[in-house]
Amino acid sequence: MISIENEGKVKHNKSVATKLTPIEYKEITKLVEAGIYLNSSDFVREAIRDKLKAIKVVKIRDVDYEIAKKEVLGYYRSHLEAYISEVAEDLELDLELVIKITNELKKERRLDEV
Template structure:
């Protein structure tokens, strides 16, 4: 068996919770139907799904010119993108990205990209 450094290995954590009888029965029914391997499997998958659906959008604090260069670069990399996608991917304020996009369009720098 290969050596495993315990400090480098992330260990699983256990979280306890209480369910209503109805919730427990519904989960047990899904397990009995073979949809999930166990109640724990259901809980793990449910948690993963929930975490995927909740994204915290970070907003970086950058000066206007830096943001403008990043937005222009983004549009050069992706021919088309919604302003919300640019904002999210670059972690820039939506209103700032909208303002920059309008300015770049006015300057003619987004044509042909």
């Protein structure tokens, strides 16, 4: 299959082969026969898209402690309430570092516990 991409570039779709157990194949066939999927390839494409959406790669930046502390405090000030895991993910900081900073900010009374 070929599709046209922006700027006149041609994009070729790729094929991936895999082996299924007889039970897996039978289950997919039942779904196709029930009209839920057009064919087994349709099922596989949707399963891959669902899996790719479910997996999120988390990047962690290597940041000086004081800079990270300022970022965490700024995050809490702009969001008012947030889970520590959200702060770590949004700022791309190590979770343990954010926990340490959050606890320190509470001790310094610069951050209130909700």
